[in-house]
Amino acid sequence: MNKFSWYEATSIEDALQQVNKTVSEELYQSTNNAAVFKSGGIDVFDWVKEGLINPQKIINIRNIPGLDVISYDAKDGLRIGSNVTLAEMASNSDIKNHYLALHQAINHAATPQLRNMSTLGGNIAQRNRCWYFRSADHQCFRKSGDRCFARHSETGENENHAIIDNGSCVSLHASSISTALMAFNASVVIVNSKGEKKKVLMDDFFVSAGQDIAMETILQAKEIITEIVLPAPSKNTKSYYIKQVARESYDWSLGDVAVVIETSGDTCKSASIVLGAAAPVPYRSVQAQQAMEKKSINNTNAMAAAEAAMSVARPLSKNGYKVPLFKSIISEAILKIT
């Protein structure tokens, strides 16, 4: 492992002064003189340990004061500081009471040990999962290489990979928490080195591989996530989240879904339906949402919504099973609202 220096950031400004690259940029450019952020460190050190990036400086933003607060207000909604750990979110009663799907997503993410370490900022800014992307022996498009190994129709080991929007890259965004965040119409608050603050809807925070193969978010080097904010749900909003795995103790999602529905009696007034582990970034299923809108929440309509969601699926050689799997969990999650 190459040596790096460690910088303990004391404020947002301090951190932004120091940083010069995102992990994504460094991975693509291999400058070997990057200074990158580390929060919980779970993801960034994976890249370092695999020898895929050799940063010169690690900027520890974990101890910057003020970024570790969760607050809830019935009118303004929920604010979660970027340094809040997943474990802290898991035990937060406001999240449990008002954002059930998010609570469920957190409790099914990673392992208790990882949840103790991982921060929300790091979770949404972590890089994608694909064993070729994360292997030092496979130079794929996302690492400025010349091919996609996983997509290869004969040799690609793509059982876990994307079935939607998988034209440019077939990897998956690993943040199953973002599935729920996006369904609650969360926004990411970003501050840059000029001190400017912007609030970006999660839908716009993630970048499709077709737009830019080198990254999955709009985050630039001189930017830091300070908060994730969720609007207050209306009184009649209900939500549910399901993550399907092969192994319950802990496993990566084979497919996950968050459903947030504003109800009026048995009817769905409006639906927000987001799929995880379906596409290279969390995927809002407009098809499923439309299929549910103004419809009563029943078996037939839930199935129709699931079918609609999967109408855009283009499975690879080994992941066709994800289509029925998604249909099952989408319809089940919808039916849990009532």
Next chain:
Amino acid sequence: MDTRKEKFPYGIPGHNLSEIEREIPIEEPPVWPINDKLKIIGKRVNRIDAVDKVTGKAKYTSDMKLPGMLYAKMLRSKVPHAAIKSIDISEAKSLAGVHAIYLIENTQKEGEEKNNGKFPMVKYVGQPLGGVAADSLEIAKDAISLIKVNYEEKPFVIDLEAAMEMDAPIVFDVPITRQADGGDVGEVHDGSKGQGNVRGPSTSSFFGGPRGDLEQGFNEADIIVEKTYRTQVQTHMPLETHGVVVDWRPDMMMVYASTQNTNAVRNEMASIFGLPKSKVRVVCDFMGGGFGAKHSAGSFGPMAANLSKKTGRPVWLMMDRQEEHIAEGNRPNSIQYLKIGAKKNGTLTAIQQRSHGTAGVGLGAGVGRIAQVLYPCPNFATEQYDVLTNAGPGAAWRAPGNVQGAFGLEQAIDEMAEKLNMDPLKYRDLIDKSEVRKIERQRGAKLFNWSRRQPAGSGKGLVKKGLGVGQSTWPRFVTLDSSVEVKIHNDGGVEIRSSVQDIGTGTKTILAQVVAEELGLQVNDITVNIGDTFFPVGPGSGGSVVTGSITPPTRNAAFEAKTALLKLVAKKWETDSSELFIENGQVGSKKDANLKMPFKEATKLMRTSQISKIASRSDDYGGFQQPWGLAYGDLGSVQFAEVSVNTDTGFVKVDKIVAAHSCGRPLNIGQLESQINGGVIQGISYALYENRIMDTGTGHMMNANVDQYKVPYSMEIPEIETLIVEEYSALSSTDAYGIGEPANIATAAAVANAVYNAIGVRLHEIPITPSSILKALNKVS
């Protein structure tokens, strides 16, 4: 040889327990009654090293820290097939903290292709090419990354079926003798027969060759089941990886090894480096798992020794997780064709088996002996082929071959039962002649409540329940070269010494139990010093031989030592030693209840500091099936599985396993349960999770970690109920056998049969995953 006759318990208590008279060597101890009448044997005795293990006091090989010790790392090939043009170590050499670099040179071993280069041909990703010793592991790793290997790449083949094609890239263009023990049908072919990458077949085992006439057998059959079953490559993944610390001093070579066989490692190192066995000492105090892959010095043993020789310092060389997956052994995969014929009444008329499997660059990818011996069938033939591929070599893996074989056979038998319209358990009652499995089926079925089983696929709702059963057999092997020393010290201490290692199965504890029972002491009165080749040679921990091999001489040595001690007491009491006994730590006399002496007092009568007796494994009473140590009888098991399958998501969960096992005289119920639990968990893991994923385009393993190479964790582990059937065979002074491998054989088949019962569609391939379930249910377009 002087002998005497003794009556032994014989049979299964609660079923057919009787007595049998055996002629036994005169010096062997008197018969032990059945376990009910013993104090320590057959009881739940805590592991003597449990506290050391859970408190972290136990030191494993990787924990070793010696003064001046260097850390080493292996250089491994990054390509699957190549000639090496050159290796440039200049940069690595000049890195501060690097002490030595050793490159493996081309020694033109027998069975290796002609290659005039300086370095051996590369045949798989991960093949060891050299090693670096440095002040720290980090420096050693950095140095490895600075070494430049210049390859001349060649075409390669990874996939089993692709390698079987006549126009496939050839892995070795010569016969190979590199005999990995991955499968083992006993008499394994030598790798010289066959064409292309396909070598073999093996057609016989130590249970003999083909029987009868297949064609006639199938002609006699009314019903035929003909299917092909597939199993995946499974890597061992012991918590402690392979490795050694070698300290090559001027006077001797000291090797700390994570090994299942201290003696074999000692012999190998002595032979490689031309040292007398007496100058190589191998020690293994604690072992973090091996599952069959840790019987040899590997390439890391000689590497560490060479680096230690070059530097004159101890060298630590442990594999990392990726190296472990790609290069330190695996259970070969298999494609098994099975054809079974039976008459309308169920009688088996013929079994034909043909298998292909790949142990990568090794041989030994057979599917074992299960089809040959589990059910007596007059007409039988097997052909087991090895297919060479550019992947890491296989190694023995808990019941090598037989786990694959049982997965095929026990599903085929289920399919036959179904065609016969018979309950699968009743069908086995009909065709299985084993008395012990009959009792296991009876008692197991009751405990499992088998009668609730419904017809296949008949469950309502999304989540369907299924029940299944699978059976297995494992031979009773004995290693005759098994010796042990029992010492009684004159301070009352008792010590056991042998090179036999405790690989986590609890060998130390059962040895202490045997000696405590014999000497009338408590388990914690006994010190067990084993896993050291300076002591008498014990067996390797493989083939489930340890208990059956080492406990009889242990008891015999304790008995001899006791006899010597009692003679001293007899002299003092002016009586005959045959009247004396030791019970609860007191020497007593059968004739005079007033005569009493604490054991510790008695040891003070010794003229020397200790009484020391060494005993070796004698032949079984009544002899062997094969003189080298294949005992009569077998280790039979029946396992029952209950699963639930979500037919919408394909999610499979094993809810319950009942595992009924026999291993002769059980020595320690708690440890047996642990072994069976472990075997069942590995069986479930094999059935549902583990799978070495190789990218056939690059030859790399994609999931060489503990994250994507899936093994079960707490929530995947079902309720496991064990049922241990005592079976007395009067074969040795302990009449006890192992359980390690038997515990692991039947599980995958039982799970697969249960999955069939749940969904009504049979999966002929493992691992069974959401994907394979949904495909089987025709839900994937």
